[in-house]
Amino acid sequence: MDxxxxxxxxxxxxxxxxxxxxxxxxxxxCFDIAKGIGIILVVCGHARAPFQGFLSLFHMxxxxxxxxxxxxxxxxxxFQSVVEYTKRKIKSLWVPYFLWNTVFVLLNNIFIxxxxxxxxxxxxxxxxxxRNELAIYFGLKDYVVAIIKGCLMLDTAQVGGALWxxxxxxVISVGHNLVKYFIKNIKYKNVxxxxxxxxxxxxxxxxxxxxxxxxxxxxxxxxxxxxxAGRQLFAPYLVYLTGMLLKKVSINTFIxxxxxxxxxxxxxxxxxxxxxxxxDLSMGIITNIFFFMLASILGWLFVMSIGYSIEGENVxxxxxxxxxxxxxxxxxxxxxxxxxxxxxxxxITNSDFMLLASFPVLDKTNR
Numbered sequence: 001m002d003x004x005x006x007x008x009x010x011x012x013x014x015x016x017x018x019x020x021x022x023x024x025x026x027x028x029x030c031f032d033i034a035k036g037i038g039i040i041l042v043v044c045g046h047a048r049a050p051f052q053g054f055l056s057l058f059h060m061x062x063x064x065x066x067x068x069x070x071x072x073x074x075x076x077x078x079f080q081s082v083v084e085y086t087k088r089k090i091k092s093l094w095v096p097y098f099l100w101n102t103v104f105v106l107l108n109n110i111f112i113x114x115x116x117x118x119x120x121x122x123x124x125x126x127x128x129x130x131r132n133e134l135a136i137y138f139g140l141k142d143y144v145v146a147i148i149k150g151c152l153m154l155d156t157a158q159v160g161g162a163l164w165x166x167x168x169x170x171v172i173s174v175g176h177n178l179v180k181y182f183i184k185n186i187k188y189k190n191v192x193x194x195x196x197x198x199x200x201x202x203x204x205x206x207x208x209x210x211x212x213x214x215x216x217x218x219x220x221x222x223x224x225x226x227x228x229a230g231r232q233l234f235a236p237y238l239v240y241l242t243g244m245l246l247k248k249v250s251i252n253t254f255i256x257x258x259x260x261x262x263x264x265x266x267x268x269x270x271x272x273x274x275x276x277x278x279x280d281l282s283m284g285i286i287t288n289i290f291f292f293m294l295a296s297i298l299g300w301l302f303v304m305s306i307g308y309s310i311e312g313e314n315v316x317x318x319x320x321x322x323x324x325x326x327x328x329x330x331x332x333x334x335x336x337x338x339x340x341x342x343x344x345x346x347x348i349t350n351s352d353f354m355l356l357a358s359f360p361v362l363d364k365t366n367r
Contacts, residue, residue, distance in 0.1 A: 029321055030252075031066060033307040036320030038062045039327045043334045046162065046360050053274040058299020060165065060281040061239040061292070065300055067169060068243025076180035086174050093170040094153065097163050100332040101150035104157035108138045108146070116159065116339050118357035127358040133158065135357075154225070158359060159336040164282055166331075168232045172240050197241060201289060204234035208286040231284025238289070239296045246300065255304050263305035266298040273298070335360055 041059035045052055075085040104111075111117045117135035124132060135158075138146070149155040153167040179196065183189040207230045210217060217223050246252075255262050273295055277287030286292045310317050323330065342362050346353050355362055 029317075030304065030307045030311050031070070032321040032324035033311060033317060034066065034303050035063070035324035035327055036322070037303050037306060037324075038066075039323055039330050040320075042162070043330065046335065047338060048361055051274070053278060054270055056281075057270055057274055057277075057279050057295040058302070061236070061279075061296035062299055062303055063165065064169065064172070064236045064240045065243035065246065065296060067173060068240035069247045071173070071176070071240075071244055073180065076177050076184060079181070082177060082181045085177055089170055089174050093166045093173075096328055096332065097153060097156075097166040097170075098150055101156050101160045101163060102147055104160045104336075105138075105143060105146040105150060108135065108143075108157065111135070111159070112137060115343075115353055115356040116336070118354060120354065123354050123357055126352065127355055131161075131359050132357070133359070159339075160332065161282075161360075162331050162335055164232055168236050171233060172237050176237070176240065197238075200234050200237050200241075203230060204238055204286070204292075205289045207231045207234055207284045208289065210284070228284075232282065235284065235286055235289065235292060236281060238293065242293065242296060243300075246297070251300070252304060252308075255301060256308050259305045259309045262301045263309070266302040266305070270295065270298050270302060 038059055041055045041062075045055040045059055049055070075081055108117070112119055112135055118127075119135055119137065121134065123134065136142070146155070146157070150157075153170070156163050179193075183192050186192065206213070207227065210227055210231075214223070214227075217227055273291070277291045277295075279286055279292055279295060307320075310320070338361050339356060342356050342358070343353075345351070345362065346356060
């Protein structure tokens with residue numbers, strides 16, 4: 001998650017210009033706190049914590065919305081601004097994506113030897129988790145191909161799977177800024193923008209129901225690439241735009257003045273929605289695009305109301321703020337960190353160590 005103008009930040013990024021209050025030059029701590037809360041929810045969701053259905057309704061959408069909220073039209077005022085903005089995004093999103101993924105790729109064979117990955121086909125018979133897969137030992141050609149794919153942001157190593165967010169946010173933020181630049185002097189720019197939004201809505205709905213429309217799409221390599229990319233772009237772009245809209249309507253001023261009410265109502269509605277629908281943004285699983293948009297906005301109300309409530313000079317606030325400023329490291333390393341916990345559990349329970357390769361965590365049936 002990036003330098004975000006809410007981009008997940010840290011580890012070599014410089015978000016100082018991205019988190020400013022509109023009226024002054026002070027960094028808005030509440031956004032860092034909100035990102036801290038958000039990254040905890042992301043880690044809990046990947047760890048298959050209780051209430052996963054509740055968490056997944058909004059935890060990833062939150063980061064796209066923060067990015068949209070902090071986007072500034074001045075980034076597209078002229079060609080030089082576009083170039084500088086693009087450079088910053090490449091530095092804060094592409095560079096960490098490529099570096100972290102390359103590290104994980106280079107460690108592939110070591111991961112197999114220590115059990116993080118597994119090459120034994122019998123593994124799939126005992127590990128019945130959601131995303132288990134067999135690994136292969138890499139030769140020189142495999143390393144080169146995997147690194148090139150990472151360079152092009154076409155694929156990630158398994159333990160770096162959460163890096164998909166960086167790819168999506170890079171395409172969305174740079175793409176949106178380019179569109180704004182090219183249409184800024186066109187008479188019907190609002191009509192064009194409206195058409196783009198309408199297309200995004202239709203494509204997001206299409207991606208959400210692609211399994212029923214094209215049952216065997218995964219058998220076609222090109223179609224698989226297109227659909228997987230579309231699933232991680234169109235719906236996220238809509239919530240990115242929603243963040244921009246929330247800024248225009250001064251939603252955070254509304255939240256600040258009604259923190260408790262916003263927190264309680266949004267929480268109750270999200271709990272109810274978790275019983276009737278599902279969201280998995282990385283997989284493009286969305287019960288309904290309007291359901292997804294509502295859940296995302298309610299998630300914003302819920303997290304920001306908590307952020308404003310605890311903001312201050314206290315340990316909790318500072319701890320969340322720190323995590324919010326270091327989300328890049330967390331997003332890159334939390335999946336591999338799960339393996340340490342799993343290994344400890346398997347050792348103390350004298351369980352089959354092959355289960356360490358279960359992804360993202362030990363399946364509930366194996367605990």
